[in-house]
Amino acid sequence: MRYFHYKLSEGIWGTNPYDAVAACGSLLDPSRYVDGDGYRLAYVTGDCDPDDLDADWDVSEITESEALTFAQTIWEDAVVMGNGRISGPPRTDP
Numbered sequence: 001m002r003y004f005h006y007k008l009s010e011g012i013w014g015t016n017p018y019d020a021v022a023a024c025g026s027l028l029d030p031s032r033y034v035d036g037d038g039y040r041l042a043y044v045t046g047d048c049d050p051d052d053l054d055a056d057w058d059v060s061e062i063t064e065s066e067a068l069t070f071a072q073t074i075w076e077d078a079v080v081m082g083n084g085r086i087s088g089p090p091r092t093d094p
Contacts, residue, residue: 001084024048
């Protein structure tokens, strides 16, 4: 599993580099993990190089360990599951 860490366009919400990653022939699948500074964790398939993306997104590829640490700062019980995704807190929305 590949992990990207990127800045949303409007603080803790807003647009993401989905279309830019898709234009590279890859797929960006955002996770539920967004910190108070507007950085989000996402899963990436394909060979997209974050250095090829617009610097406004502030995208970096991070390791599984870094992704888990990021997630655990938001929800301490997060774990990496067998498929490489990181577990999330139970949903509370209807």
